[in-house]
Amino acid sequence: MLRISGSAVGVEGEVLTRQVGRFMAANPGVQVETQRTPDDATQRHQLYVQWLNAQVGRPDVLQLDVVWTAEFAAAGWILPLDRFRPSTEDFFPASLEANRWQGRLFALPWFMDVGMLYWRTDLVPRAPVSLDELARFAPAGISDEVPYGIVWQGARYEGLVTVFLEVLGAFGGEILAEDGRVAVASPAGVRALELLRGQIGKIAPPEVLTWHEEETRFAFQNGNAVFLRNWPYAWPLLNEREKSKVAGRFAVALMPAAPGGRPSAALGGAQLAINAHSRRPELAWRLIAFLTAPDQMLERAQVAGQYPPRRSLWEDPRLAEALGVPLQDVRRILESATPRPVTPVYSELSETLQIHLHRALSGQAAPEEALRMAARQMEEILEAAELAQ
Amino acid sequence: MTGRMSDRRLAWAFVAPALAVLALIAVFPLGWAIWESLHRHDLRMPWLGRPFVGLENYLDIAADARFWSALGHTVFFTAASVALEIGLGLVLALAMDRTFRGRGAVRAALLIPWALPTVVAALLWRFLFEPQAGIWFVRPAAAWVPVILADVWKTTPFVALLLLAGLQGIQRDLYESAAMDGAGAWMQFRRVTLPLLRPAILVALIFRTLDAFRVFDLIYVLTGGGPGTATEPVALYAFNTLFQNLRFGYGAALSVVVFLITFGLALIYIRLLRSQS
Numbered sequence: 001m002l003r004i005s006g007s008a009v010g011v012e013g014e015v016l017t018r019q020v021g022r023f024m025a026a027n028p029g030v031q032v033e034t035q036r037t038p039d040d041a042t043q044r045h046q047l048y049v050q051w052l053n054a055q056v057g058r059p060d061v062l063q064l065d066v067v068w069t070a071e072f073a074a075a076g077w078i079l080p081l082d083r084f085r086p087s088t089e090d091f092f093p094a095s096l097e098a099n100r101w102q103g104r105l106f107a108l109p110w111f112m113d114v115g116m117l118y119w120r121t122d123l124v125p126r127a128p129v130s131l132d133e134l135a136r137f138a139p140a141g142i143s144d145e146v147p148y149g150i151v152w153q154g155a156r157y158e159g160l161v162t163v164f165l166e167v168l169g170a171f172g173g174e175i176l177a178e179d180g181r182v183a184v185a186s187p188a189g190v191r192a193l194e195l196l197r198g199q200i201g202k203i204a205p206p207e208v209l210t211w212h213e214e215e216t217r218f219a220f221q222n223g224n225a226v227f228l229r230n231w232p233y234a235w236p237l238l239n240e241r242e243k244s245k246v247a248g249r250f251a252v253a254l255m256p257a258a259p260g261g262r263p264s265a266a267l268g269g270a271q272l273a274i275n276a277h278s279r280r281p282e283l284a285w286r287l288i289a290f291l292t293a294p295d296q297m298l299e300r301a302q303v304a305g306q307y308p309p310r311r312s313l314w315e316d317p318r319l320a321e322a323l324g325v326p327l328q329d330v331r332r333i334l335e336s337a338t339p340r341p342v343t344p345v346y347s348e349l350s351e352t353l354q355i356h357l358h359r360a361l362s363g364q365a366a367p368e369e370a371l372r373m374a375a376r377q378m379e380e381i382l383e384a385a386e387l388a389q
Numbered sequence: 390m391t392g393r394m395s396d397r398r399l400a401w402a403f404v405a406p407a408l409a410v411l412a413l414i415a416v417f418p419l420g421w422a423i424w425e426s427l428h429r430h431d432l433r434m435p436w437l438g439r440p441f442v443g444l445e446n447y448l449d450i451a452a453d454a455r456f457w458s459a460l461g462h463t464v465f466f467t468a469a470s471v472a473l474e475i476g477l478g479l480v481l482a483l484a485m486d487r488t489f490r491g492r493g494a495v496r497a498a499l500l501i502p503w504a505l506p507t508v509v510a511a512l513l514w515r516f517l518f519e520p521q522a523g524i525w526f527v528r529p530a531a532a533w534v535p536v537i538l539a540d541v542w543k544t545t546p547f548v549a550l551l552l553l554a555g556l557q558g559i560q561r562d563l564y565e566s567a568a569m570d571g572a573g574a575w576m577q578f579r580r581v582t583l584p585l586l587r588p589a590i591l592v593a594l595i596f597r598t599l600d601a602f603r604v605f606d607l608i609y610v611l612t613g614g615g616p617g618t619a620t621e622p623v624a625l626y627a628f629n630t631l632f633q634n635l636r637f638g639y640g641a642a643l644s645v646v647v648f649l650i651t652f653g654l655a656l657i658y659i660r661l662l663r664s665q666s
Contacts, residue, residue, distance in 0.1 A: 042633060049432050049635055075435045156615045206523030209616060344434065348634050359617035362527050385434055 002283055005035035006063025006270065015303040023290050032287060035059050041158070045347070052077035052275070060278035061287055064107055064271045066098045066339065067158075067346045073101035074344035078273040080104040084285045090294075094267050095309040098339035106273055108292050111306035113268030114337050115166050116252045116330075118220060118228040118238070120146075127253030131170055131195070134227070134256055138203045141226030149203025150227040151216040154196075156358040159212055161340065161350050162266035163229060164357055167192040169264025169338050170257040175353070176341040182382070184353065185368075185375035188261070193360055193367035200361060209362055221246060229255065231268065235325055236305055252325065254333045264338040269309070298322065307334070345385045352377045419648065426642035432635035439638075446642035455618060455626060456643065463622040466533070466608075467601040470540040474597055475590065477541065478548030483582075485549065486556045496550070503546040511610035514539040529619035532612050536620060540607055544600070548593045555589025556582070588662070595658040599651050623647050 008016055013034070020032045035058075037044045045068060051059075052072065064072065072078045082104055088096055095109035117134075119127060123141035128134040138149030153159035165175065173188025183189075200206055208216070213230055220228035221238055223245035228234070241247045257263045272291060274284045290296065297308035302322040307330070313319050314331045323330075341349060353374050360370035426446055430439045450456050485496060502510065518525045518535045525531050559582065567577045605624040608614060614621030614629075624647055631640030 046632060046635070053432055053435065071433055075433065156613060156617070206527050209527040210522045347433075351629070351634065355618055358615055359619075362529070362616035362619075364529055364617050364619060385431075386437065 001031040001033060002061070002280055002287060003033045003035050003059040004061040004063070004272075004287065005037045005059035007039060008034045008036040009039065011304040012306075015300050018303075019291060019296050019299065020287075023287060026290075027283075027286070030283065037063075041065050048072075052277075055277050057275060057277040057279050060275050060280055060284040062273050062275060063110065064273050066095075066113075066267055066269050066271060067350070069099045069107045069271060069273065070101045070342045071344040071346060072273065073104075073106040077276050078106050079276050079278075079281055080106055081108065081274070081285070084289075086289070090310045090312050092309050092311060092334050092337060094337035094339055095269070095271075098267055098342055099271050100342065101344075107271035108273075108288055109309035110270045110272050110292055111297070111300060111304075112309040112334060112337070113231050113233075113307070114333050115162055115229060115231065115255065115264075115266040115268075116333055117255045118230060118234065118250050118252055120226050120246060120249060121251050122249045123226050127251065128256050130256050131167075131258045138199075138226050142203065146224060146226060148205055148219060148225040150199060150229070151204060151208055151211065151219045151225045152196075152229040153212055153216055154200075154204075154208035154358075154361060155210050155212050156354050157212065158350060158354070160354050160357055162268070164192060164196065164353070165266045165338060165340060166229070166255045166264045167195055170255060170261045171195075172258075172261040175349075176343065180343070180382070180387070182375045182378045184378070185371040189371045190368045191258075193357065193371060197361050197363075197367060209358065220250075232307055232325075232330075233305070235323075239324070252329055252333070254336055263336045265333045265336050267337040267339045269307075309334075343382075343387065345381055345387065348381045349378050352381065422641045422644055422648075425637055426639075426645050428638045430636075430638040430641075432637060442638070446639050447646075449639065450642055450646060455621075456623070456646075458618065459621050459623045459626040462620060463602055463604070463624075466536065466540075466604055466620075466622060467598055469533070470537050470544075470601050471594065471597045473537070473541045474545045474548045475593060477545045478552055478593065479586075479590075481545065481549035482552035482556055485553050496553075499546045499549060501546075502543045505543065507543065507606045508610055510543045511539060511607045514542070515611050526612055527616050529616055532616060532620050536608055536611050539611060540601070540604070543607075544597065548597060551593045551596075552586065552589050555586045558589075559585045591658065591662055595655065595662075598654060598658070602651050602654065603647065 004016075004020070006016075007013070013036075016034060020034060024030055024032055037047055045065070048062060048068075052075070062078065069078075073080070086105065086108060088105065091109055092112065095112055096105065099105055099107040099109065117127070119137075120141060123146065124137045128137050134150075142149050152163045154163065168174065168184070168189060171188035171191045173183065173186050173192060175182070175184045177183040200208065213234070216225075216228055217230055217234045217237065219225045220230075220234075221244045235252065238244050238250060239247045254263045254265060272288045274281050274288065278284050294308075294310055294313055297310055298313060298316065298318060300306050301308055301313070301319055305323060307323070308314075308319070314327055314334070320327045340346065343349065356365070356370040356374035359365045360367045365373070427441060427443060428439050429437065429442045429445070431437060481499065485492065485499075505513075514535050525535055563581050563585075564577055567581050572580060603624050604622050605628060608620055608622055608625055609628070612620045614625050623643065627640055627643035627647060630636050630643055634640075
C-alpha cells in the first residue's frame with residue numbers, strides 16, 4: 001500500500017481522489033491512500049519534519065511547498081529522482097531550479113503559483129511596463145471611491161518576502177547570490193525596500209503591514225484599489241459577479257522592472273517528492289509520474305484552477321477554457337518565475353528577513369540599516385548550519 | 390526505635406505516590422528541557438547531529454539582541470498591565486464591597502471577561518482594533534495599547550475578586566473605632582484597609598506577575614509580536630524558536646531562562662509573604 005499526503009480538501013481533494021482512483025485501476029493490486037495534512041504551511045512543515053525525523057516510511061509521497069525541497073534533500077529525507085530518469089524538458093525552468101539541491105532533482109513540480117500584478121482595466125490605460133509607470137498609474141487611479149493605489153501582503157510572514165523578492169528582482173538584486181552568499185544588503189535591496197516603504201501612507205494604506213493575501217484580495221474585490229499583488233487563486237474569485245465589484249474590470253500583468261533589473265514573479269506552488277524511507281520507492285515514483293502527467297495536470301487546472309508547470313499545456317486551448325485567463329499574459333509571468341533562495345535553511349533566513357523588512361516598513365529602522373542587520377544575521381545562520389561559502 | 394522507623398517508612402510510603410506524580414509532571418519535563426538546552430539540536434539539520442555543547446546555548450542567549458529586547462518587552466508588559474490591574478481591581482473591589490441592590494449580579498457579570506479563554510478575548514480585541522489596523526498594529530508604541538488593554542480587561546476581574554475577598558476579611562468594627570478616633574474616609578483607607586489588604590494584594594501580585602511574565606497567547610493572536618519584533622515577549626520568541634524554526638536546543642534554553650526568571654520572582658514573593666505573616 002502506498003500513502004500520499006498533502007492538500008486533500010475541497011476541490012483539490014476531489015481531483016486527487018479521482019486521479020488516485022484511476023491510478024489504482026491502471027495498477028491492479030496497488031492500494032493508494034490519501035492522508036490529509038494541515039493546509040497551514042507552517043503546521044504541515046512541522047508535521048513532516050517530525051515524521052521524517054522519526055524515519056517513518058509513510059507517507060511515501062509528500063506534497064512539498066516549493067521552499068522545502070532543499071531542506072528535506074539536505075537532511076536526506078527525500079530521494080533524488082535522477083534514478084527514475086524523469087523527463088523534465090517540458091517544465092518551466094524556474095520550477096525545476098527550485099527543486100534541485102547540489103545539482104540533483106529531488107521533487108517534481110505539481111502545480112505552480114506565481115506573484116502577479118492585478119490591475120483595473122477601467123482605471124489604468126494599460127499594464128505598466130516599468131516601475132516608473134506603475135508609480136504614475138497607481139496615484140492617478142485613486143479617487144474618492146478608490147482610495148488605494150496599490151495593495152500587497154505586508155504582514156510579517158512569508159508573503160512579505162515574496163513581495164519584496166519581486167521588487168528586489170525588478171531592481172536587479174537578489175537575496176542570495178549564485179554562490180550562496182547573502183546579497184540582500186545591496187544598493188538594489190535598499191532601493192527596493194525604499195520603494196515599498198515610500199508607498200505606505202501614500203498609495204498603499206498603512207494597514208498593508210498587517211495584511212495577508214485575503215485582506216488584499218478583499219480590498220481589490222471591493223473596488224478599493226487600483227493595483228493588487230496576489231497569486232493566481234484570486235483570479236476566479238475576483239471574477240465572481242455576485243461577490244466582486246471588479247468582475248470583468250481587471251487584468252493581470254507581470255510586476256514591471258526598473259532599468260537594469262528584470263521582471264520577477266515570486267514562485268510558489270506544490271511539488272511531489274518520495275520519502276527516503278518509503279518501502280515502495282518505485283511505486284511511489286510511478287504515482288508521481290502519473291499525477292504530474294499532462295492529462296492529470298489539465299484536469300487539476302479544470303477542477304481546482306491550479307496552474308500546470310508544463311509549458312506545453314500553456315499552448316493548449318483547453319487550458320484557456322479551464323482557467324479563463326489570457327494564456328499568453330499568464331505564460332509570460334510564469335516564464336519570469338523567480339524561486340526564493342534554494343537553501344536548506346530557507347525558513348530561518350526568511351524569518352530573519354521578514355523581521356527586518358517589517359521593521360523598516362514600520363519605520364523602526366532605515367532600509368539600509370535593516371538590510372545590513374538582516375544580512376549579518378542571515379550569514380550567521382548559514383555559518384551555524386555549516387553552509388557558509 | 391524500630392516502631393518509629395517503620396512509622397517513618399510508612400509516612401514515606403504514603404507520600405511516595407504524590408512525589409512520583411510530582412516528579413512525573415514537574416521535574417521530568419523540566420529536567421528534560423534543561424538536558425535538551427545543553428545540546429545543539431536542530432530538527433531540520435540532522436547532518437549536524439545532536440552534540441553536547443554545555444552552556445553554549447546560554448552564552449548565545451546572553452549575546453542575542455532579540456532575546457534582550459524580548460525580555461525588555463516582557464518586563465514592560467508585566468509592569469504596565471499588572472500595575473493597571475491592581476489599581477483598577479482595587480477600585481472595583483472597594484465598589485463591590487458596599488451593599489447595593491444587584492451586587493450579586495454585578496459580581497457575576499464581572500467574571501465574564503475572566504471566564505473567556507485568552508485566545509477568544511484576544512481575537513475579540515483584534516476585531517475591535519481591526520478597522521484602524523493601520524494605526525494600532527503598525528506602530529511599535531501604539532501596538533502595546535490593544536495588548537495591555539486586552540490583558541487589563543480580561544484579568545482585572547480576577548484581581549478585583551481576590552481583593553474583595555481580602556476586604557471582606559477585614560473586621561467592620563475596626564472602621565468604627567477608626568471613625569471614633571476621627572479618621573476620615575481617606576485615613577481609614579490608608580491606615581486600616583491598605584495594611585490589612587496587603588496579603589491579598591501580594592497574592593494578586595504573585596499570580597498576575599507570574600502570569601504576565603509568561604504572556605504568550607494574547608500577543609500571539611493580537612500582534613504576533615510585531616510590528617517587526619516590537620511587542621515580542623520571551624515566551625513567544627521561545628515558541629517561534631522551538632516550533633517554527635524547530636531549534637530544540639536553543640528553544641529549550643530560552644524556556645529554561647523564562648522558567649528561572651519566574652521561579653526567582655516566585656521565591657521573592659514567597660519570602661515577602663512570609664515576612665508578612
